[in-house]
Amino acid sequence: MKTIALVPAPYALVVPGGQAGTLRALTNERLVEYVRSASAQATVTASVCTGALILGAAGLLTGREATTHWSFLEALHEFGATPVKRRWVDEGEVLTAAGVSAGIDMALHLAACFGTEDIAKMLRFGIEYDPEPPFGPLDWAAAPRELFAGLAATWVQEALAGAPELQGRLAARV
Secondary structure, three states, X not given: OXXXXXXXXXXXXXXXXXXXXXXXXXXXXXXXXXHHHHHHHOOEEEEEOOHHHHHHHOOOOOOOEEOOOHHHHHHHHHHOOEEOOOOXXXXXXXXXXXXXXXXXXXXXXXXXXXXXXXXXXXXXXXXXXXXXXXXXXXXXXXXXXXXXXXXXXXXXXXXXXXXXXXXXXXXXXX
């Protein structure tokens, strides 16, 4: 098993998101400090979905535009970020992607940055990434906001029960 101690200075740091586990990670000072210090060494630091909240907890989003899953987008304010509703945001050394599939978009952008656009296009063929979602594009006006707000509130309440100050700050934003 590999641990974060074995990778003190990664070339790239990508923080995944999730639900309650990601929220609990916000209170893990050892993990947050690792993200902070590893990011200082990395060429690029990125997050997918609610992983942006961990970047925020590490102080990496202060004064930056950032995105995350739409149900937690406003919570980015609590970490000094400017939330933007985009698939992914490139702020130089720090990139954030909205939901899981937006992470693919960001990864292809990084492939072009680290290599070339031709390499990124080849990778698209390799993973057969040619989005044609069933039922057409998302209709954001019809988003199930109440359902997701309820789920997000439950995750915040349960995952951050031991951190009432942070729980209160995030609960007010989801």
